[in-house]
Amino acid sequence: MNLNDTLFRLKALGVKVTPQRQEILEVLLGEERYYSAEEILKKVQARYPAVSFDTVYRTLNLFKKLGLVVELNFQGGYRRYEFNHADRHHHHLVCLKCGRSQKLACCPTDCLAGIEEENPEFAITGHSFEIYGYCKDCRGQVK
Amino acid sequence: MNLNDTLFRLKALGVKVTPQRQEILEVLLGEERYYSAEEILKKVQARYPAVSFDTVYRTLNLFKKLGLVVELNFQGGYRRYEFNHADRHHHHLVCLKCGRSQKLACCPTDCLAGIEEENPEFAITGHSFEIYGYCKDCRGQVK
DNA sequence: TCCTAGATCAGATTTATTCCGATTTAGGTA
DNA sequence: TACCTAAATCGGAATAAATCTGATCTAGGA
Numbered sequence: 001m002n003l004n005d006t007l008f009r010l011k012a013l014g015v016k017v018t019p020q021r022q023e024i025l026e027v028l029l030g031e032e033r034y035y036s037a038e039e040i041l042k043k044v045q046a047r048y049p050a051v052s053f054d055t056v057y058r059t060l061n062l063f064k065k066l067g068l069v070v071e072l073n074f075q076g077g078y079r080r081y082e083f084n085h086a087d088r089h090h091h092h093l094v095c096l097k098c099g100r101s102q103k104l105a106c107c108p109t110d111c112l113a114g115i116e117e118e119n120p121e122f123a124i125t126g127h128s129f130e131i132y133g134y135c136k137d138c139r140g141q142v143k
Numbered sequence: 144m145n146l147n148d149t150l151f152r153l154k155a156l157g158v159k160v161t162p163q164r165q166e167i168l169e170v171l172l173g174e175e176r177y178y179s180a181e182e183i184l185k186k187v188q189a190r191y192p193a194v195s196f197d198t199v200y201r202t203l204n205l206f207k208k209l210g211l212v213v214e215l216n217f218q219g220g221y222r223r224y225e226f227n228h229a230d231r232h233h234h235h236l237v238c239l240k241c242g243r244s245q246k247l248a249c250c251p252t253d254c255l256a257g258i259e260e261e262n263p264e265f266a267i268t269g270h271s272f273e274i275y276g277y278c279k280d281c282r283g284q285v286k
Numbered sequence: 287t288c289c290t291a292g293a294t295c296a297g298a299t300t301t302a303t304t305c306c307g308a309t310t311t312a313g314g315t316a
Numbered sequence: 317t318a319c320c321t322a323a324a325t326c327g328g329a330a331t332a333a334a335t336c337t338g339a340t341c342t343a344g345g346a
Contacts, residue, residue: 111251
């Protein structure tokens with residue numbers, strides 16, 4: 001999924017393509033990692049200095065609803081956002097220092113199936129599975 | 144793990160046992176579910192009206208460090224706390240409406256082992272695995 | 287009973303996110 | 317191409333969650 005495909009998809013959904021939204025997408029597509037709202041704001045402001053937090057948050061929430069962006073709630077209450085590259089559901093290996101993440105092919109579907117079977121009265125709507133730690137570049141720097 | 148065992152453990156760790164801390168523990172031990180800081184505050188204030196948010200948060204963070212309490216970051220950025228009943232690591236089936244949770248015996252250890260093997264350069268420190276949905280009592284009420 | 291490190295209280299502060307009203311604009315239409 | 321309007325943006329204010337601060341209090345050891 002590249003920028004043009006995504007812009008086309010937005011138009012098809014009747015969503016206006018503004019320069020700010022386009023720039024936010026370019027940031028998210030630039031590097032496959034999680035970003036904080038502030039990081040995104042700073043990067044977007046490099047080209048559009050007047051962009052506000054409000055625009056960043058509104059856009060991220062819109063993209064989240066459209067399935068273009070995934071939000072993760074880190075331990076400690078930090079929210080991070082990543083472009084939803086995958087066509088299908090996936091999980092992450094997340095570096096707690098630099099925030100970079102890598103997709104994992106693995107999903108604990110066997111666990112989920114078992115849980116669903118054992119709890120038929122519970123209506124499962126979703127699940128989270130994230131692995132935390134320190135990546136190659138950061139593991140030495142942990143104070 | 145009951146109240147007296149826990150109080151004994153606190154004393155053994157050199158941590159002061161105050162009435163507020165004891166009451167917070169009683170709340171957490173009362174029902175096996177996740178609580179928000181505010182819910183805990185309200186319940187503790189029923190007996191100690193002067194208790195402040197500060198005390199609740201400080202105590203929860205202390206208990207978290209001591210491993211007595213588990214914190215979960217819900218989607219949307221809500222933090223919830225639960226007494227760490229289990230002697231060993233476990234996961235939850237969490238109701239998004241009432242907040243009640245039930246422990247799961249299942250843990251995706253096979254996934255984790257595979258991930259660890261495939262990413263030897265990444266220092267894994269932890270993982271999250273939570274299943275969200277609506278429990279028997281709440282599934283009909285979802286608006 | 288006294289003493290002191292540690293805990294609490296109350297309110298101020300910080301930080302992340304959302305809201306609001308005025309202004310601007312993307313994209314459809316004539 | 318110019319116009320129109322719903323939707324998006326801006327900037328700052330408002331809100332909410334969590335933490336900090338400084339004065340006061342207290343659990344538990346001597």
